[in-house]
Amino acid sequence: MGAKGCTFCPATFRDGTRSKEAFGQTQLLALDFDHGISYEDVKGRAERYDLPILFAYDTYRSKAHDRFRVVFLNDASVPAVRVAGAMLTALHTVFPDADPQSKSAVQMYYGGKGLLHYDESIPEINIESLFLLKYCCMET
Numbered sequence: 001m002g003a004k005g006c007t008f009c010p011a012t013f014r015d016g017t018r019s020k021e022a023f024g025q026t027q028l029l030a031l032d033f034d035h036g037i038s039y040e041d042v043k044g045r046a047e048r049y050d051l052p053i054l055f056a057y058d059t060y061r062s063k064a065h066d067r068f069r070v071v072f073l074n075d076a077s078v079p080a081v082r083v084a085g086a087m088l089t090a091l092h093t094v095f096p097d098a099d100p101q102s103k104s105a106v107q108m109y110y111g112g113k114g115l116l117h118y119d120e121s122i123p124e125i126n127i128e129s130l131f132l133l134k135y136c137c138m139e140t
Contacts, residue, residue, distance in 0.1 A: 001103070002039075004111065005110075005112060006069075006111040007108060007109065007110050007112035008094060008108070008109055008111070009104055009106070009107070009108045009109070009140055010026045010027070010028035010029065010030055010071070010105075010107075010109075011024065011081075011084070011124060012024040012026070012050070013106075013116065017058075018106055018108065020081050020106055023028065023081035023084075023106060024079070024102040025040075025077045025078060025079045026072070026084050026088055027073060027074050027075075027076070027077050027078065028054070028071055028079050028123070029054060029062070029071070029072045029073075029074060029084070029087055029088055029091060029125075030068050030069055030070070030071045030072075030099075030102060030107075030109055031070050031071075031088075031091055031092070031095055031099070031102050032059070032067075032068075032098060032099040032109075033067065033068050033069070033095075033097060033098055033099065034066075034067050034071070034099050035066060035067070035095050038065065039056060039065050039068050039070075039116050039120065042068075042070060042095060042097075043056075045076065045094065045095065046070070048095055049133055050064055050129070051072060051091075051094065051125055051130070051133070052072070052123030052124070052125065053072060053117055053119065054069055054071050054072055054073040054119055054122065054123060054125075055070075055071050055115060055117060055118040055119070055124065056069065056070040056071065056115070056116040056117040056118075056119075057111075057112035057113075057114060057115050057116055057129050058067055058112050058113050058114050058116060059112045059113075060110060060112060060113055061109065061131070062112070062113065063131040065116065068116055069112065069113075069118075071090075071124065072091070072125050073122065073124050073125065074124065074125055074126065074127065075125065075126045076117055076126070077125040077129075078105075078110075078127070081105050081106070083127070084105035085103065085105050085128060086131075087130055087131075087135075088102070088104070088105060089103060090094040090130045090131055090133065090134035093133075093134045093137045094133060094137050099138070103132055107140040108135070111127060117118045
């Protein structure tokens with residue numbers, strides 16, 4: 001995806017139509033960062049909060065790694081669009097510098113021009129720790 005420039009949608013759909021009504025499930029959660037924070041800062045925050053990044057890549061418009069996308073893998077399929085949206089909102093609480101447009105569970109993402117990171121161990125996050133983390137971030 002990131003290295004080969006392939007467009008993707010993290011969700012699957014029941015009837016092939018990309019819409020909230022046809023949402024089937026997702027296991028990948030993606031965030032866009034368009035300016036204001038470096039990949040190293042995002043990576044450091046993810047490590048600090050034990051949110052392992054599956055992969056990250058520079059988007060097409062990136063210059064010196066200033067526009068990038070990070071993708072997290074949930075430990076189980078998320079079969080409800082509202083739950084997937086809540087998980088993305090929780091990630092935005094942890095990463096307020098992420099583009100607010102990347103809160104939709106049915107969004108498509110353009111590929112990029114090069115991987116910044118890929119973890120071959122296929123690390124996972126989980127919904128319980130993500131929601132607890134959201135609460136903790138809101139308290140501070």
